[in-house]
Amino acid sequence: MFPTPATFRAEWAIPDKRGAIINALAERGIDLVALQLDAGRPDDDPFDLLCHLAWNAPLTTRTERAQRLRAKEPDLFQRYGEEARRVIDALLEKYAATGPDQLSLPQALKVQPISDFGNPSEIARLFGGPQAMREAVAELTEALYAA
Structure with missing residues (x-):
């Protein structure tokens, strides 16, 4: 393929x-x-x-991949406000625990702990709107697979 x-x-x-x-x-x-x-x-x-x-690429756990991302791309987490950073961090933790489906919007916003930040509209406002949130999650996903 x-x-x-x-x-x-x-x-x-x-x-x-x-x-x-x-x-x-x-x-x-x-x-x-x-x-x-x-x-x-x-x-x-x-x-x-x-x-x-x-x-024959090396095997990597989701947790290892998430840790590599945090180490290699600290800027990714620093360009957002504190609440938006907490959402990104929660998405990354959810990915590490259960897999890449946890990075799919809008479904990812409807499960805990991400849903604890509010409804999808409220979470999007933390990023400056829905488009900015989608871009942030897309950038997170792209960086995660580049890590």
């Missing part, structure tokens, strides 16, 4: 395209959850597991 890890990463970092990749894999009989369990790697991001299987 992808000739290189870089082309795969570019598509995977975009939630809509990630969904299309997951669907294409499912059509080929590949269930990512089952693959993670069969490989004994339930804490890895499916992206990392697929890169490992396709290109």
Whole structure:
């Protein structure tokens, strides 16, 4: 499906395209959850597991990926106000705990602990509006998969 890890990463970092990749894999009989369990790697991001299987890339857990992002991209967290930073941090923690689906808007805003910051409109206002929030989450996702 992808000739290189870089082309795969570019598509995977975009939630809509990630969904299309997951669907294409499912059509080929590949269930990512089952693959993670069969490989004994339930804490890895499916992206990392697929890169490992396709290109022998090192395996990385979601927690390791999130920690690398925090270390490599501190600016990502510092350009927003305190409340927006807390939302981004909560999204990253949720990703580390359960996976990349937690970075899909607007669904991610409706689960705890993110929903504790308010309804989706209130959370968007913390970033300066819905478009600014979408851009912040897209940047978070892109940086996460570049880490």
